[in-house]
Amino acid sequence: MKIAVIGTGYVGLVSGVCWAELGNDVTCVDKLQSKIDQLNSGKVPIYEPGLEQMMNANRTAGKLRFTTSLAEAVQLADLVVIAVGTPSLPNGEANLSFIQQAAEEIGQVLAGYAIIVTKSTVPVGTNERVAAWVGAHTSQPFDVASVPEFLREGSAVRDTLHPDRIIIGTDSERAAAALESLHRPLTDQIVRTDIRSAEMIKYASNAFLATKISFINEIANLCEKVGANVEEVATGMGLDQRIGGSFLRAGIGYGGSCFPKDTQALIQIAGDVAYDFKLLKSVVEVNQLQRRSVLEKLADSLGHLNGRTIGLWGLAFKPGTDDVRESPAADIMAALIEAGAVLKVYDPIAMVNFKRTYYNAAGSDDNIIWCEEQWEAVLGSDALCLLTEWDAFVQADLQRVESLLRGSVLIDGRNVFRLEQVASTGLRYYSVGRPALKRERSETASL
Numbered sequence: 276m277k278i279a280v281i282g283t284g285y286v287g288l289v290s291g292v293c294w295a296e297l298g299n300d301v302t303c304v305d306k307l308q309s310k311i312d313q314l315n316s317g318k319v320p321i322y323e324p325g326l327e328q329m330m331n332a333n334r335t336a337g338k339l340r341f342t343t344s345l346a347e348a349v350q351l352a353d354l355v356v357i358a359v360g361t362p363s364l365p366n367g368e369a370n371l372s373f374i375q376q377a378a379e380e381i382g383q384v385l386a387g388y389a390i391i392v393t394k395s396t397v398p399v400g401t402n403e404r405v406a407a408w409v410g411a412h413t414s415q416p417f418d419v420a421s422v423p424e425f426l427r428e429g430s431a432v433r434d435t436l437h438p439d440r441i442i443i444g445t446d447s448e449r450a451a452a453a454l455e456s457l458h459r460p461l462t463d464q465i466v467r468t469d470i471r472s473a474e475m476i477k478y479a480s481n482a483f484l485a486t487k488i489s490f491i492n493e494i495a496n497l498c499e500k501v502g503a504n505v506e507e508v509a510t511g512m513g514l515d516q517r518i519g520g521s522f523l524r525a526g527i528g529y530g531g532s533c534f535p536k537d538t539q540a541l542i543q544i545a546g547d548v549a550y551d552f553k554l555l556k557s558v559v560e561v562n563q564l565q566r567r568s569v570l571e572k573l574a575d576s577l578g579h580l581n582g583r584t585i586g587l588w589g590l591a592f593k594p595g596t597d598d599v600r601e602s603p604a605a606d607i608m609a610a611l612i613e614a615g616a617v618l619k620v621y622d623p624i625a626m627v628n629f630k631r632t633y634y635n636a637a638g639s640d641d642n643i644i645w646c647e648e649q650w651e652a653v654l655g656s657d658a659l660c661l662l663t664e665w666d667a668f669v670q671a672d673l674q675r676v677e678s679l680l681r682g683s684v685l686i687d688g689r690n691v692f693r694l695e696q697v698a699s700t701g702l703r704y705y706s707v708g709r710p711a712l713k714r715e716r717s718e719t720a721s722l
């Protein structure tokens with residue numbers, strides 16, 4: 276199949292590369308010249324394990340191309356896939372301006388029948404608007420379909436090649452048959468549905484996963500008060516097949532480019548039809564409060580934060596990605612600085628993106644020291660907070676943490692250390708929903 280993919284972000288680039296890998300002829304388009312130049316020089320602009328190698332193999336085989344010319348890509352394509360961003364507007368609603376622009380541009384250059392697929396996450400009813408935006412600029416025949424994407428950053432290639440299911444929302448038999456044959460090599464779990472249901476499946480799935488996380492985080496908060504251990508609770512709950520064990524890891528709350536944006540958008544979608552989505556509003560509120568729990572634990576252990584030096588391990592919203600959009604670390608850092616703390620921060624992959632997104636590119640802020648390596652963030656700090664569970668942190672030698680800290684406090688926002696492991700050190704240890712190890716120890720013992 277000849278495929279044009281509009282947008283070379285996490286979704287467009289990974290989908291395009293994987294479709295080429297399956298033997299299709301793929302042209303990826305982006306309006307950012309710098310991105311296309313980078314891709315044409317064999318470099319992937321995002322951090323996504325396994326992607327660069329697969330991309331270059333398919334470029335060399337002549338199955339994958341990159342261009343800024345939407346016309347060049349669309350005119351040759353049987354299938355045109357829209358994978359541009361749908362960020363939040365200030366009121367939480369999805370910003371559809373990139374979708375509209377792409378749809379209108381497609382309409383302007385369409386040279387014959389094509390199937391136009393929206394892979395971006397869009398509110399219910401958007402694909403009908405896509406049809407209208409394309410149709411306003413062409414007299415060529417076309418069909419539209421909603422094929423939402425469920426990949427996770429960090430495992431995007433694997434998720435794309437081994438999806439749990441493929442959702443195809445369209446009222447065209449011709450489009451459905453073509454999309455089924457495109458996806459059949461990946462899975463037998465292909466669900467054919469109407470366009471509006473397909474659009475809703477995407478939001479409902481993300482909102483449900485976010486709900487599971489906020490639910491377990493509230494159970495964790497309760498566990499801390501009643502002396503239970505949330506990990507034991509999650510294991511016990513998750514063995515019930517009706518509940519399932521995934522997405523029950525308590526922590527500092529969800530972040531990323533999708534759960535925060537899509538939960539807000541669904542609340543807005545409900546509001547537009549005068550429906551008050553109370554449960555989802557609480558999910559969002561709980562998630563916001565959960566980020567504060569790090570500050571509360573620091574205040575509990577250190578007394579006050581003014582003038583304290585706090586080491587932070589992890590800035591990405593989760594390991595395996597350099598994406599820092601809506602990362603809990605950003606809110607936690609801002610609150611710590613406001614409380615008068617000095618921060619020593621380190622992330623193995625996301626430092627550059629984080630500085631560019633939340634500070635100026637140079638990262639200049641008198642209260643933040645951007646560390647060259649992970650131990651520099653520990654050296655001389657009053658406390659260390661682990662915010663992202665990168666392997667290098669999970670495998671860290673806790674005796675070394677103890678000896679380099681000026682204080683003795685370790686806040687584990689992702690429950691990565693075993694309680695017995697920490698018990699063999701002198702660290703005062705706070706995790707999420709598990710018993711704290713609050714023993715007394717001189718704050719200035721080391722260094």
Ligand SMILES: NC(=O)C1=CN([C@@H]2O[C@H](COP(=O)(O)OP(=O)(O)OC[C@H]3O[C@@H](n4cnc5c(N)ncnc54)[C@H](O)[C@@H]3O)[C@@H](O)[C@H]2O)C=CC1
Pocket residue numbers: 281282283284285286287304305306307310345358359360361373376377380394395396397424425426427428532533
């Ligand atoms: N990031 C993720 O893990 C997932 C994202 N999604 C959804 O997929 C969509 C895309 O997300 P990402 O890939 O993260 O976005 P992104 O922001 O990383 O990439 C979007 C790309 O589209 C390009 N673009 C925008 N307008 C264009 C136009 N008219 N012509 C050509 N290129 C254009 C931008 O320059 C950018 O490179 C969003 O709706 C998101 O909610 C869905 C599942 C997973």
Ligand SMILES: O=C(O)[C@H]1O[C@H](OP(=O)(O)OP(=O)(O)OC[C@H]2O[C@@H](n3ccc(=O)[nH]c3=O)[C@H](O)[C@@H]2O)[C@H](O)[C@@H](O)[C@@H]1O
Pocket residue numbers: 396424425426427428429481484488521522523524525526527528529530531532533534592593
């Ligand atoms: O629509 C999207 O963009 C994507 O959003 C999520 O994928 P992603 O944001 O890449 O990452 P997840 O692995 O789902 O993690 C999201 C956040 O939840 C947190 N999380 C996850 C699981 C858990 O048990 N506890 C928990 O706090 C993670 O730390 C992270 O901050 C979904 O998992 C994908 O299916 C979906 O396609």
